[in-house]
Amino acid sequence: MPKLPAPTKMSDHTSIPSIAGDGHDETPSQSLWRRYLEIKQFDQRRNDFIEELLSRYESVNEAFRQECEDHEREREFNRRCQRKLKELDSRMHRYEGDLDLESYVMILIDGDGLIFHDNLLLEGAIGGQRAAGLLEQYVYDYIRSDFPDIPPSVKISARVYANVKGLSETCRRASITSNTLLIPEFVIGFSQGKFLMDFVDVGSGKDRADQKVVEQLKLNLRNRHCRQILLGGSHDNGYTRILGEIVNYEQAVQKITLIEGVPFAREYGSLPFRVRKFGELFRPQKINLFEPGLPTPFPPPGLGLYQNQLQSPGTPTSIVSPATDNLMSPASVASPTSATGTGWANVAAKAARLPAPPNPTPTVRDSSGIPRNRKGQRIDPPTGNPGIDEVTRVKRLKMCNVHFLRNECPYSKACTHVHDYKPTKAEIETLKLVARSQPCIHGTGCNDPKCIYGHRCPHPKAGKGGNLPKNCHFFDDCKFPVEMHNMDLNVVQFQVIRN
Known part of the structure; x- marks a missing residue:
């Protein structure tokens, strides 16, 4: 086989013949170069x-790669988050279980004004135990009916703060009981009745119970285990200051319920808190103080002129009036001795209208006695009209009404109100108006010559509502009973109590 010649290697500098024309007249060499250049360009x-x-x-x-790395980091992060979430869920369940186990409702009571009913106090230690049990039951019923989110296992705790010695003396002077040991026994019985309920003796001194209650309120309000607070202080408008600060916090407002014993002061009217009334547990009115020998508190309205015949038959009573006026028309009556007890509740429940007295001997009209109208109702003498600003100012002075208006005070140096202030004559008149804003528990038949409380509604009339039972601008919310409205203010006789 003949040996082929080696292929000729073209130099990079080999010249490329020019290619012109449309390809029909190009030479074979030019055609090859053209095709080569086309392939090279391709x-x-x-x-x-x-x-x-x-x-x-x-x-x-x-x-x-970066996305994979990011995804891997996110996947690892999600795994960690899922593990953490499971741990948090587990801890949350344990926490909720612990929260339910440790949940409690706190009852805070100012025992100097929110006082248990007389029938409980008179039972001593047994009454204290019954009061603790009733309080717990009432609160349990309230929580279960109004707060379904609070677990049924919630604990009920209570703190009652009061000056026990002062309360005992008050009950004795008000003739609720003559045995001053019953109240301390009631306190012990209350504390022993339930393990989470305590009746604390704060001793004498100004606002001791108030300060305890307020500090406990602040403490429990911030405690997440405390699910509801029941505050008993309707007698004292001083609590409206701290409550007025709380109203800006909705969660705190929902956490507080006010217990009503005596009617709330007017300052409570604008507060948005829930209100609960345990009528069978606490007294609906304050205890008024009277010296020994004065009529027993809480007679039913209408016993009036002759209530002292039930309590102190030996005390003579004379009525001084014009000869032409008769005090009452004769009426049949049950014997006063038919009452089985000497307490005010038994007298009020069983006493009937008393018969008319024998015609009094006509004498000179003695204006130093107790003024009464034709029905025998006591008529308070008029006072000045100092204006709301002056009344508010005198209230803020915290003067002791009993000390300045009766010249006596059962608490003496232990009294929580001011004794050493020197009021002007105008301030004394305003203080009389302040004292008469509280209805007398004796009603219109009060026999106490030195009584400082109101025997008729002092509030302005309702105008066109004159046919209403309570014809004043408070209507049914007025703390004065119906019989102290629409009274005949014409004085026709004066009752003189002679000791």
Whole structure:
């Protein structure tokens, strides 16, 4: 086989013949060169395209790698979060269980004004135990009916703060009991009745019970285990200051319920708190103090002129009036001795209208006695009209009404109100008006010559509502009973109590 000649290697500098024309008149060499150049151009575009693909691939591959790394980090983060969430859920369930187990309702009572009913106090230690049990039951019923989110296993705790010695003396002077040991026994019985309920003796001194209650209120309000607070202080408008600060916090407002014993002071009217009344547990009125020998408190309205015949038959009573006036018309009556007890509740429940007295001997009209109208109702003498600002100012002085208006005070140095102030004559008149804003528990038949409380509603009339039972601008919310409204103010006789 003949040996072929080696192919000739073209130099890079080999000249390329010019190619002209449309290809019909080109030489074979020019045709080859033309075709070569076309292939070369195609290869160049292909190489550029491949390089572009490789560059894009590298960019996409780097972005993908970063995404994979980010995804891996997120996946690991999600795993950690899921593990943490499971741990938190488990801890939350344990916490909720502990919260339910440790949940409690706190009852805070100012025992100097929110006082348990007489029938409980008179039972001593047994009454204290009964009071603790009733209080717990009432609160349990209230919580279960009004707060379904509070677990049924919630604990009921109570703190009652009072000056026990002062309360005992008050009950003795008000003739609720002659045995001053019954009240301390009641206190002990209350504390022993339930393990989470305490009756604390704060001793004598100004606002000691108030301060205890307020500090306990602040403490329990911030405690997440405390689900509800029942505050008993309706007798004292001083609590409206702290409550007025709380009204700006909705969650705190929902956490407080006010217990009503004696009617709320007017300052409570604008507060948005819930109100609960345990009528069979607490007294609906304050205890008024009277010296020994004065009529026993709480006679029913209408016993009036002759209530002292039930309590102190030996005390003479004379009625001074014009000869033409008769005090009462004769009426049948049950015997006063038919009452089985000497307490005010038994007298009020069983006493009937007393018969008319024998016609009194006509004498000179004695204006130093107790003024009464034709029905025998006591009529308070008029006072000045100092204006609301002056009344508010005198109230803020915290003067002791009993000390300045009766010249006596059963608490003496232990009294929580001011004794050493020197009021002007005008301030004394305003103080009389302040004292008469509280209805007398004896009603219109009060026999106490030195009584400082109101025997008729002092509030302005309702105008067009004159036919209403309570014709004053407070209507049914007025603390004065119906019989102290629409009274005949014409004085026709004076009752003189002679000791």
